[in-house]
Amino acid sequence: MASKKNIIITGTSRGIGFEMVHFMAEKGHQVLALSRNALPVKNIGLDHVKAFAFDLGSTVDHEKVEKFISDDWKHVDILIHNAGSLICKPFSDTSLEDFKQVFTTNVFGVAELTRRVLPFMNKDGHVVNISSMGGVQGSMKFPGLAAYSSSKGALITLTELLAEEYKETGPSFNVLALGAVQTEMLEEAFPGYKAPVTAEEMARYIANFALSGQRLFNGKLLQVSSSTP
Secondary structure, X not given: OOOOOEEEEEOOOOHHHHHHHHHHHHOOOEEEEEEOOOHHHHHHOOOOEEEEEOOOOOHHHHHHHHHHHHHHHOOOOEEEEOOOOOOOOOHHHXXXXXHHHHHHHXXXXXXXXXXXXXXXXXXXXXXXXXXXXXXXXXOOOOOOOHHHHHHHHHHHHHHHXXXXXXXXXXXXXXXXXXXXXXXXXXXXXXXXXOOOOEHHHHHHHHHHHHHHHHHOOOOEEEEEXXXXX
């Protein structure tokens, strides 16, 4: 490996995020694992990993991350926005508070954490946003996912806008729209459906893309899916 990276990953208590922490740490990279529940990562005691309890909607938590970077790391190479909030119920039963909750995690919190981390990133840095096929214009849509899929569509557009705004100075911004991956979140949205891809397989793909994808891509949406949903 050419160099060890400082990598921030959100949504690390389970599924894809949890597996990504493993993968990056095994490669010798420094990882800051952010999740509302930090215990799953803390309990495995990986070298090179720091885990914070972190809520994307908390200003105090954003300040804590900013202070950690300033005091300990000084710079960030990769930021992976993997955390996601999903509500699956009919639109007529979906309240304003439901929409606020989903958008706070999937859009507003992503924007705020990115804003705070950007001063510590350089031209070669890479911000990777994890969206969903449900957020891609023209893709198949599913009842009950109005808040979730619309928030993931907003995340795609946000990625494209930030790539344009920072194209001269960096870092690069890309977004991966994932299809079905066998996770607890998938089970919530599609009970009983068996996905063709495991969380570990997808975690490795995202991690490798985060480490090198900025050499070839900026402001791009990549659809990472072999099935419907």
